[in-house]
Amino acid sequence: MTGSVVIAGLGPGSDALVTPEVRAALDAATDIIGYIPYVRRVAPRAGLTRHESDNRVEIDRARHALTLAAGGARVVVVSSGDPGVFAMASAVFEAVEHGERAWRELDVRVLPGITAMLAAAARVGAPLGHDFCAINLSDNLKPWALIEKRLRLAVEADFAMAFYNPRSASRPEGFVRALDVLRETCAPDRVMIFARAVCTPDEQITVRPLAEADPGMADMRTLVLVGSSATRLIPRKGAPFVYTPRSVPA
Protein backbone atom coordinates (compact mmCIF):
# COMPACT_ATOMS: atom_id res chain seq x y z
CA MET A 1 0.00 0.00 0.00
CA THR A 2 1.74 3.14 -1.19
CA GLY A 3 -1.06 5.67 -0.82
CA SER A 4 -0.94 8.57 1.60
CA VAL A 5 -3.04 11.34 3.07
CA VAL A 6 -1.39 14.69 3.64
CA ILE A 7 -3.51 17.28 5.44
CA ALA A 8 -2.02 20.56 4.30
CA GLY A 9 -2.51 24.11 5.49
CA LEU A 10 -2.80 26.69 2.71
CA GLY A 11 -2.54 29.61 5.13
CA PRO A 12 -5.17 32.33 5.36
CA GLY A 13 -5.37 33.28 1.70
CA SER A 14 -2.26 34.65 0.01
CA ASP A 15 -0.01 32.26 -1.92
CA ALA A 16 2.93 34.14 -0.35
CA LEU A 17 2.01 32.37 2.91
CA VAL A 18 1.98 28.83 1.50
CA THR A 19 5.07 27.00 2.77
CA PRO A 20 7.41 25.26 0.30
CA GLU A 21 6.60 21.99 2.08
CA VAL A 22 2.90 22.36 1.30
CA ARG A 23 3.65 23.50 -2.25
CA ALA A 24 5.71 20.33 -2.83
CA ALA A 25 2.90 18.14 -1.47
CA LEU A 26 0.39 19.80 -3.80
CA ASP A 27 2.74 19.26 -6.74
CA ALA A 28 3.11 15.54 -5.91
CA ALA A 29 -0.59 14.85 -5.29
CA THR A 30 -2.81 12.67 -7.44
CA ASP A 31 -5.95 13.90 -5.65
CA ILE A 32 -6.86 17.13 -3.87
CA ILE A 33 -9.84 17.08 -1.54
CA GLY A 34 -11.46 19.91 0.36
CA TYR A 35 -14.01 22.64 0.76
CA ILE A 36 -14.74 24.25 -2.63
CA PRO A 37 -12.88 27.59 -2.23
CA TYR A 38 -9.75 25.89 -0.87
CA VAL A 39 -9.62 23.27 -3.66
CA ARG A 40 -9.93 26.09 -6.20
CA ARG A 41 -6.75 27.64 -4.85
CA VAL A 42 -4.89 24.68 -6.41
CA ALA A 43 -4.37 25.02 -10.17
CA PRO A 44 -5.60 22.14 -12.33
CA ARG A 45 -2.96 20.02 -14.08
CA ALA A 46 -2.66 16.68 -15.85
CA GLY A 47 -2.63 13.76 -13.41
CA LEU A 48 -4.44 15.68 -10.68
CA THR A 49 -8.07 15.12 -9.74
CA ARG A 50 -9.69 17.85 -7.68
CA HIS A 51 -12.58 16.80 -5.43
CA GLU A 52 -14.63 19.73 -4.18
CA SER A 53 -17.07 19.33 -1.32
CA ASP A 54 -19.38 21.62 0.56
CA ASN A 55 -18.95 22.94 4.07
CA ARG A 56 -20.08 20.80 7.06
CA VAL A 57 -19.28 17.42 5.44
CA GLU A 58 -15.87 17.11 7.06
CA ILE A 59 -16.17 13.46 8.10
CA ASP A 60 -17.47 12.35 4.68
CA ARG A 61 -14.58 14.22 3.09
CA ALA A 62 -12.10 12.60 5.46
CA ARG A 63 -13.45 9.12 4.71
CA HIS A 64 -13.23 9.84 1.01
CA ALA A 65 -9.58 10.84 1.38
CA LEU A 66 -8.73 7.72 3.39
CA THR A 67 -10.56 5.46 0.90
CA LEU A 68 -8.62 6.92 -2.02
CA ALA A 69 -5.32 6.60 -0.13
CA ALA A 70 -6.09 2.98 0.77
CA GLY A 71 -6.40 2.41 -2.98
CA GLY A 72 -2.94 3.85 -3.60
CA ALA A 73 -3.65 7.55 -4.26
CA ARG A 74 -1.45 10.39 -3.00
CA VAL A 75 -4.19 12.51 -1.47
CA VAL A 76 -3.83 16.03 -0.15
CA VAL A 77 -6.68 17.31 2.01
CA VAL A 78 -6.48 21.10 1.82
CA SER A 79 -7.40 23.32 4.74
CA SER A 80 -7.34 27.05 5.10
CA GLY A 81 -4.90 28.34 7.71
CA ASP A 82 -3.35 25.54 9.74
CA PRO A 83 -5.09 22.17 9.38
CA GLY A 84 -4.68 21.45 13.08
CA VAL A 85 -6.51 24.57 14.29
CA PHE A 86 -10.30 24.25 13.91
CA ALA A 87 -9.82 22.67 10.50
CA MET A 88 -9.56 19.31 8.73
CA ALA A 89 -6.85 17.44 10.66
CA SER A 90 -9.03 16.44 13.63
CA ALA A 91 -11.78 15.31 11.26
CA VAL A 92 -9.36 13.01 9.43
CA PHE A 93 -8.14 11.43 12.67
CA GLU A 94 -11.72 11.00 13.87
CA ALA A 95 -12.41 9.15 10.63
CA VAL A 96 -9.28 7.03 11.13
CA GLU A 97 -10.23 6.08 14.68
CA HIS A 98 -13.79 5.13 13.85
CA GLY A 99 -13.19 3.79 10.35
CA GLU A 100 -11.64 0.72 8.75
CA ARG A 101 -8.87 -0.89 10.79
CA ALA A 102 -6.46 -0.76 7.83
CA TRP A 103 -6.65 3.05 7.71
CA ARG A 104 -4.60 3.23 10.92
CA GLU A 105 -1.55 1.94 9.11
CA LEU A 106 -1.81 4.47 6.28
CA ASP A 107 0.81 7.18 5.90
CA VAL A 108 -1.15 10.16 7.27
CA ARG A 109 0.75 13.39 7.79
CA VAL A 110 -0.15 16.95 8.75
CA LEU A 111 1.71 19.89 7.19
CA PRO A 112 1.32 23.05 9.25
CA GLY A 113 0.22 26.39 7.83
CA ILE A 114 -0.15 29.99 8.96
CA THR A 115 -3.32 30.01 11.01
CA ALA A 116 -5.61 33.05 10.83
CA MET A 117 -4.87 34.32 14.35
CA LEU A 118 -1.15 34.62 13.61
CA ALA A 119 -1.79 36.39 10.30
CA ALA A 120 -4.31 38.74 11.93
CA ALA A 121 -2.01 39.48 14.86
CA ALA A 122 0.88 40.24 12.50
CA ARG A 123 -1.23 42.77 10.60
CA VAL A 124 -1.61 45.02 13.65
CA GLY A 125 1.58 44.33 15.61
CA ALA A 126 1.94 41.70 18.32
CA PRO A 127 -1.29 41.39 20.33
CA LEU A 128 -0.53 37.69 21.02
CA GLY A 129 2.96 38.48 22.30
CA HIS A 130 2.17 37.14 25.77
CA ASP A 131 0.10 34.12 26.94
CA PHE A 132 -3.06 33.60 24.89
CA CYS A 133 -5.83 31.17 23.97
CA ALA A 134 -7.81 30.22 20.89
CA ILE A 135 -11.53 29.47 21.15
CA ASN A 136 -13.91 28.34 18.44
CA LEU A 137 -17.06 30.35 19.15
CA SER A 138 -19.29 28.15 16.99
CA ASP A 139 -21.76 26.15 19.07
CA ASN A 140 -22.25 23.78 16.19
CA LEU A 141 -20.04 21.13 17.84
CA LYS A 142 -20.16 22.04 21.53
CA PRO A 143 -22.69 23.50 23.95
CA TRP A 144 -22.79 27.26 24.47
CA ALA A 145 -22.41 26.76 28.24
CA LEU A 146 -18.91 25.35 27.66
CA ILE A 147 -17.95 28.25 25.41
CA GLU A 148 -19.12 30.74 28.03
CA LYS A 149 -17.26 28.90 30.80
CA ARG A 150 -14.05 28.99 28.76
CA LEU A 151 -14.50 32.67 27.97
CA ARG A 152 -14.90 33.55 31.65
CA LEU A 153 -11.88 31.47 32.68
CA ALA A 154 -9.79 32.93 29.86
CA VAL A 155 -10.63 36.46 31.04
CA GLU A 156 -9.79 35.47 34.62
CA ALA A 157 -6.44 34.07 33.42
CA ASP A 158 -5.93 37.37 31.55
CA PHE A 159 -5.09 35.59 28.32
CA ALA A 160 -5.25 37.46 25.05
CA MET A 161 -7.87 35.61 23.02
CA ALA A 162 -8.45 34.60 19.43
CA PHE A 163 -12.02 33.76 18.43
CA TYR A 164 -12.49 31.54 15.39
CA ASN A 165 -15.90 31.30 13.66
CA PRO A 166 -17.34 34.13 15.74
CA ARG A 167 -20.59 34.48 13.86
CA SER A 168 -22.54 32.62 11.21
CA ALA A 169 -25.67 33.77 9.42
CA SER A 170 -27.61 30.86 10.91
CA ARG A 171 -26.31 31.37 14.47
CA PRO A 172 -25.68 35.08 14.95
CA GLU A 173 -26.46 35.07 18.68
CA GLY A 174 -23.22 33.43 19.89
CA PHE A 175 -21.02 36.43 19.26
CA VAL A 176 -23.62 38.75 20.82
CA ARG A 177 -23.43 36.65 23.98
CA ALA A 178 -19.63 36.56 23.89
CA LEU A 179 -19.53 40.36 23.72
CA ASP A 180 -21.93 40.47 26.68
CA VAL A 181 -19.55 38.29 28.72
CA LEU A 182 -16.60 40.50 27.78
CA ARG A 183 -18.50 43.68 28.73
CA GLU A 184 -19.34 42.14 32.08
CA THR A 185 -15.78 41.03 32.85
CA CYS A 186 -13.39 43.43 31.09
CA ALA A 187 -12.77 47.19 31.15
CA PRO A 188 -14.41 49.19 28.32
CA ASP A 189 -11.02 50.06 26.84
CA ARG A 190 -10.06 46.39 26.29
CA VAL A 191 -8.57 46.25 22.77
CA MET A 192 -10.43 44.26 20.13
CA ILE A 193 -9.31 43.50 16.58
CA PHE A 194 -11.68 42.37 13.84
CA ALA A 195 -9.68 40.85 10.99
CA ARG A 196 -11.95 40.03 8.08
CA ALA A 197 -10.65 37.92 5.16
CA VAL A 198 -7.09 38.46 6.37
CA CYS A 199 -4.41 38.20 3.65
CA THR A 200 -6.95 38.21 0.81
CA PRO A 201 -7.93 41.05 -1.54
CA ASP A 202 -11.03 41.58 0.67
CA GLU A 203 -8.98 42.09 3.85
CA GLN A 204 -10.42 44.57 6.33
CA ILE A 205 -8.85 45.16 9.75
CA THR A 206 -10.71 47.12 12.42
CA VAL A 207 -9.25 47.97 15.85
CA ARG A 208 -11.76 49.14 18.47
CA PRO A 209 -12.07 49.32 22.24
CA LEU A 210 -14.59 46.83 23.64
CA ALA A 211 -16.97 49.74 24.37
CA GLU A 212 -17.25 50.41 20.63
CA ALA A 213 -17.37 46.79 19.47
CA ASP A 214 -20.51 45.78 17.64
CA PRO A 215 -21.65 42.25 16.76
CA GLY A 216 -21.99 43.35 13.14
CA MET A 217 -18.22 43.79 12.95
CA ALA A 218 -17.80 39.99 12.75
CA ASP A 219 -18.96 37.37 10.28
CA MET A 220 -17.74 33.85 9.44
CA ARG A 221 -14.77 35.26 7.52
CA THR A 222 -13.66 37.28 10.55
CA LEU A 223 -11.06 36.34 13.10
CA VAL A 224 -11.54 38.30 16.31
CA LEU A 225 -8.66 39.05 18.66
CA VAL A 226 -9.16 40.36 22.18
CA GLY A 227 -6.16 41.78 23.97
CA SER A 228 -5.28 40.95 27.55
CA SER A 229 -5.63 43.68 30.16
CA ALA A 230 -2.02 44.65 29.36
CA THR A 231 -2.42 45.02 25.59
CA ARG A 232 -1.41 48.48 24.39
CA LEU A 233 -2.05 50.79 21.45
CA ILE A 234 0.78 52.92 20.10
CA PRO A 235 -0.81 55.99 18.50
CA ARG A 236 0.81 57.20 15.27
CA LYS A 237 -0.15 58.95 12.03
CA GLY A 238 -1.04 55.65 10.36
CA ALA A 239 -3.04 52.80 11.91
CA PRO A 240 -1.93 52.33 15.53
CA PHE A 241 0.38 49.47 16.46
CA VAL A 242 -1.18 47.00 18.92
CA TYR A 243 0.99 44.81 21.12
CA THR A 244 1.02 42.90 24.37
CA PRO A 245 4.20 43.41 26.40
CA ARG A 246 6.29 40.36 27.16
CA SER A 247 6.65 41.18 30.85
CA VAL A 248 4.23 41.23 33.74
CA PRO A 249 5.80 42.97 36.75
CA ALA A 250 5.74 41.02 40.00
Place this chain on the structure above:
Amino acid sequence: MTGSVVIAGLGPGSDALVTPEVRAALDAATDIIGYIPYVRRVAPRAGLTRHESDNRVEIDRARHALTLAAGGARVVVVSSGDPGVFAMASAVFEAVEHGERAWRELDVRVLPGITAMLAAAARVGAPLGHDFCAINLSDNLKPWALIEKRLRLAVEADFAMAFYNPRSASRPEGFVRALDVLRETCAPDRVMIFARAVCTPDEQITVRPLAEADPGMADMRTLVLVGSSATRLIPRKGAPFVYTPRSVPA
Protein backbone atom coordinates in the same frame (compact mmCIF):
# COMPACT_ATOMS: atom_id res chain seq x y z
CA MET B 1 12.70 58.22 5.34
CA THR B 2 12.56 55.00 3.30
CA GLY B 3 13.86 52.55 5.87
CA SER B 4 11.79 49.74 7.28
CA VAL B 5 11.78 47.07 9.93
CA VAL B 6 10.31 43.70 9.04
CA ILE B 7 10.03 41.22 11.90
CA ALA B 8 10.03 37.88 10.13
CA GLY B 9 9.29 34.37 11.34
CA LEU B 10 11.66 31.70 10.05
CA GLY B 11 9.49 28.86 11.33
CA PRO B 12 10.82 26.20 13.69
CA GLY B 13 13.88 25.12 11.76
CA SER B 14 13.42 23.66 8.29
CA ASP B 15 13.71 25.93 5.25
CA ALA B 16 10.70 24.05 3.84
CA LEU B 17 8.61 25.94 6.43
CA VAL B 18 9.83 29.45 5.52
CA THR B 19 7.03 31.27 3.69
CA PRO B 20 7.71 32.88 0.29
CA GLU B 21 6.78 36.23 1.88
CA VAL B 22 9.56 35.87 4.44
CA ARG B 23 11.99 34.61 1.79
CA ALA B 24 11.31 37.74 -0.31
CA ALA B 25 11.88 40.01 2.69
CA LEU B 26 15.21 38.31 3.44
CA ASP B 27 16.24 38.71 -0.21
CA ALA B 28 15.41 42.44 -0.15
CA ALA B 29 17.07 43.22 3.20
CA THR B 30 20.15 45.37 3.69
CA ASP B 31 20.50 44.24 7.32
CA ILE B 32 19.53 41.09 9.19
CA ILE B 33 19.38 41.29 12.97
CA GLY B 34 18.75 38.55 15.49
CA TYR B 35 19.87 35.88 17.87
CA ILE B 36 23.00 34.17 16.55
CA PRO B 37 21.54 30.81 15.39
CA TYR B 38 18.65 32.52 13.59
CA VAL B 39 20.87 35.01 11.76
CA ARG B 40 23.09 32.11 10.65
CA ARG B 41 20.10 30.56 8.89
CA VAL B 42 20.34 33.43 6.36
CA ALA B 43 23.09 32.96 3.76
CA PRO B 44 25.61 35.80 3.42
CA ARG B 45 25.51 37.81 0.20
CA ALA B 46 26.84 41.08 -1.20
CA GLY B 47 24.89 44.07 0.10
CA LEU B 48 23.70 42.27 3.22
CA THR B 49 25.04 42.94 6.70
CA ARG B 50 24.26 40.30 9.30
CA HIS B 51 24.16 41.49 12.92
CA GLU B 52 24.29 38.64 15.42
CA SER B 53 23.40 39.16 19.04
CA ASP B 54 23.16 36.98 22.08
CA ASN B 55 20.05 35.77 23.83
CA ARG B 56 18.32 38.05 26.40
CA VAL B 57 19.22 41.32 24.71
CA GLU B 58 15.91 41.64 22.87
CA ILE B 59 15.32 45.35 23.59
CA ASP B 60 18.87 46.35 22.62
CA ARG B 61 18.44 44.38 19.41
CA ALA B 62 15.09 46.03 18.71
CA ARG B 63 16.55 49.52 19.26
CA HIS B 64 19.44 48.66 16.95
CA ALA B 65 16.97 47.60 14.24
CA LEU B 66 14.91 50.79 14.62
CA THR B 67 18.02 52.98 14.58
CA LEU B 68 19.24 51.40 11.36
CA ALA B 69 15.79 51.72 9.76
CA ALA B 70 15.57 55.38 10.78
CA GLY B 71 18.80 55.82 8.84
CA GLY B 72 17.26 54.30 5.72
CA ALA B 73 18.14 50.60 6.03
CA ARG B 74 15.78 47.78 5.08
CA VAL B 75 16.12 45.77 8.26
CA VAL B 76 14.79 42.27 8.85
CA VAL B 77 14.66 41.12 12.47
CA VAL B 78 14.64 37.34 12.32
CA SER B 79 12.76 35.22 14.84
CA SER B 80 12.36 31.50 15.13
CA GLY B 81 8.80 30.27 14.71
CA ASP B 82 6.29 33.10 14.53
CA PRO B 83 7.67 36.49 15.63
CA GLY B 84 4.43 37.34 17.43
CA VAL B 85 4.47 34.28 19.71
CA PHE B 86 6.99 34.65 22.56
CA ALA B 87 9.51 36.10 20.14
CA MET B 88 10.84 39.41 18.79
CA ALA B 89 7.71 41.28 17.64
CA SER B 90 6.60 42.43 21.11
CA ALA B 91 10.16 43.52 21.92
CA VAL B 92 10.28 45.72 18.82
CA PHE B 93 6.96 47.39 19.66
CA GLU B 94 8.08 47.92 23.25
CA ALA B 95 11.14 49.66 21.87
CA VAL B 96 8.96 51.74 19.55
CA GLU B 97 6.64 52.83 22.36
CA HIS B 98 9.42 53.81 24.74
CA GLY B 99 11.92 55.03 22.15
CA GLU B 100 12.38 58.02 19.88
CA ARG B 101 9.14 59.66 18.77
CA ALA B 102 10.12 59.37 15.09
CA TRP B 103 10.28 55.57 15.31
CA ARG B 104 6.46 55.44 15.52
CA GLU B 105 6.18 56.62 11.94
CA LEU B 106 8.58 54.00 10.58
CA ASP B 107 7.31 51.25 8.32
CA VAL B 108 7.29 48.34 10.80
CA ARG B 109 5.71 45.09 9.66
CA VAL B 110 5.39 41.59 11.08
CA LEU B 111 5.52 38.58 8.76
CA PRO B 112 4.02 35.49 10.38
CA GLY B 113 5.75 32.13 10.56
CA ILE B 114 5.00 28.57 11.62
CA THR B 115 5.18 28.69 15.40
CA ALA B 116 6.59 25.68 17.25
CA MET B 117 3.29 24.52 18.74
CA LEU B 118 1.72 24.13 15.30
CA ALA B 119 4.74 22.26 13.96
CA ALA B 120 4.84 19.99 17.01
CA ALA B 121 1.11 19.33 16.88
CA ALA B 122 1.34 18.44 13.19
CA ARG B 123 4.07 15.88 13.89
CA VAL B 124 1.78 13.75 16.05
CA GLY B 125 -1.66 14.44 14.58
CA ALA B 126 -4.02 17.16 15.76
CA PRO B 127 -3.77 17.59 19.55
CA LEU B 128 -4.70 21.30 19.21
CA GLY B 129 -7.80 20.50 17.14
CA HIS B 130 -10.12 21.97 19.77
CA ASP B 131 -9.83 25.06 22.02
CA PHE B 132 -6.31 25.57 23.39
CA CYS B 133 -3.92 28.00 25.02
CA ALA B 134 -0.24 28.89 24.80
CA ILE B 135 1.73 29.70 27.96
CA ASN B 136 5.35 30.78 28.26
CA LEU B 137 6.60 28.85 31.31
CA SER B 138 9.67 31.03 31.79
CA ASP B 139 9.44 33.12 34.93
CA ASN B 140 12.12 35.40 33.57
CA LEU B 141 9.53 38.08 32.66
CA LYS B 142 6.60 37.29 34.95
CA PRO B 143 6.09 35.96 38.46
CA TRP B 144 5.66 32.22 38.96
CA ALA B 145 2.39 32.84 40.84
CA LEU B 146 0.84 34.17 37.62
CA ILE B 147 2.06 31.17 35.62
CA GLU B 148 0.57 28.81 38.17
CA LYS B 149 -2.73 30.71 38.23
CA ARG B 150 -2.96 30.50 34.43
CA LEU B 151 -2.12 26.80 34.45
CA ARG B 152 -4.88 26.04 36.95
CA LEU B 153 -7.45 28.11 35.04
CA ALA B 154 -6.41 26.51 31.73
CA VAL B 155 -6.93 23.05 33.23
CA GLU B 156 -10.31 24.14 34.60
CA ALA B 157 -11.27 25.44 31.13
CA ASP B 158 -10.10 22.08 29.73
CA PHE B 159 -7.93 23.72 27.11
CA ALA B 160 -5.24 21.74 25.38
CA MET B 161 -2.03 23.57 26.27
CA ALA B 162 1.25 24.48 24.61
CA PHE B 163 4.16 25.33 26.90
CA TYR B 164 6.95 27.45 25.43
CA ASN B 165 10.34 27.70 27.18
CA PRO B 166 9.45 24.97 29.67
CA ARG B 167 12.85 24.60 31.21
CA SER B 168 16.19 26.38 31.21
CA ALA B 169 19.45 25.23 32.72
CA SER B 170 19.41 28.22 35.09
CA ARG B 171 15.75 27.81 36.12
CA PRO B 172 14.93 24.10 36.02
CA GLU B 173 12.36 24.28 38.82
CA GLY B 174 9.53 25.91 36.82
CA PHE B 175 8.70 22.85 34.80
CA VAL B 176 8.92 20.63 37.89
CA ARG B 177 6.26 22.84 39.50
CA ALA B 178 4.13 22.86 36.34
CA LEU B 179 4.15 19.05 36.32
CA ASP B 180 3.14 19.08 39.98
CA VAL B 181 0.14 21.29 39.16
CA LEU B 182 -0.87 19.00 36.30
CA ARG B 183 -0.56 15.90 38.50
CA GLU B 184 -2.76 17.55 41.09
CA THR B 185 -5.46 18.63 38.61
CA CYS B 186 -5.47 16.12 35.72
CA ALA B 187 -5.94 12.36 35.37
CA PRO B 188 -2.73 10.29 35.13
CA ASP B 189 -3.51 9.32 31.53
CA ARG B 190 -3.56 12.94 30.31
CA VAL B 191 -1.58 12.94 27.04
CA MET B 192 1.69 14.89 26.95
CA ILE B 193 3.92 15.49 23.96
CA PHE B 194 7.55 16.57 24.24
CA ALA B 195 8.72 17.97 20.92
CA ARG B 196 12.43 18.71 21.04
CA ALA B 197 14.07 20.71 18.20
CA VAL B 198 11.00 20.14 16.03
CA CYS B 199 11.66 20.26 12.26
CA THR B 200 15.43 20.21 12.69
CA PRO B 201 17.87 17.30 12.21
CA ASP B 202 17.86 16.91 16.03
CA GLU B 203 14.09 16.47 16.23
CA GLN B 204 12.86 14.11 18.92
CA ILE B 205 9.16 13.61 19.64
CA THR B 206 8.04 11.78 22.78
CA VAL B 207 4.40 11.00 23.62
CA ARG B 208 3.71 9.97 27.23
CA PRO B 209 0.84 9.91 29.68
CA LEU B 210 1.21 12.49 32.47
CA ALA B 211 1.96 9.66 34.92
CA GLU B 212 5.16 8.87 32.99
CA ALA B 213 6.22 12.45 32.29
CA ASP B 214 9.56 13.44 33.73
CA PRO B 215 10.98 16.97 34.04
CA GLY B 216 14.11 15.76 32.25
CA MET B 217 12.06 15.24 29.08
CA ALA B 218 12.04 19.02 28.51
CA ASP B 219 14.77 21.57 27.91
CA MET B 220 14.80 25.04 26.33
CA ARG B 221 14.61 23.54 22.83
CA THR B 222 11.46 21.58 23.76
CA LEU B 223 7.88 22.57 23.10
CA VAL B 224 5.52 20.73 25.43
CA LEU B 225 1.93 20.01 24.48
CA VAL B 226 -0.65 18.82 26.99
CA GLY B 227 -3.89 17.41 25.64
CA SER B 228 -7.29 18.35 26.98
CA SER B 229 -9.26 15.69 28.89
CA ALA B 230 -10.73 14.66 25.52
CA THR B 231 -7.44 14.15 23.67
CA ARG B 232 -7.11 10.64 22.26
CA LEU B 233 -4.38 8.26 21.16
CA ILE B 234 -4.98 6.04 18.14
CA PRO B 235 -2.79 2.94 18.59
CA ARG B 236 -1.13 1.60 15.43
CA LYS B 237 2.01 -0.26 14.39
CA GLY B 238 3.94 3.02 14.02
CA ALA B 239 3.89 5.93 16.47
CA PRO B 240 0.32 6.52 17.66
CA PHE B 241 -1.73 9.36 16.23
CA VAL B 242 -2.78 11.95 18.82
CA TYR B 243 -5.80 14.16 18.27
CA THR B 244 -8.43 16.18 20.08
CA PRO B 245 -11.93 15.68 18.70
CA ARG B 246 -13.73 18.73 17.32
CA SER B 247 -16.94 18.01 19.23
CA VAL B 248 -17.87 18.10 22.87
CA PRO B 249 -21.24 16.42 23.43
CA ALA B 250 -23.83 18.49 25.30
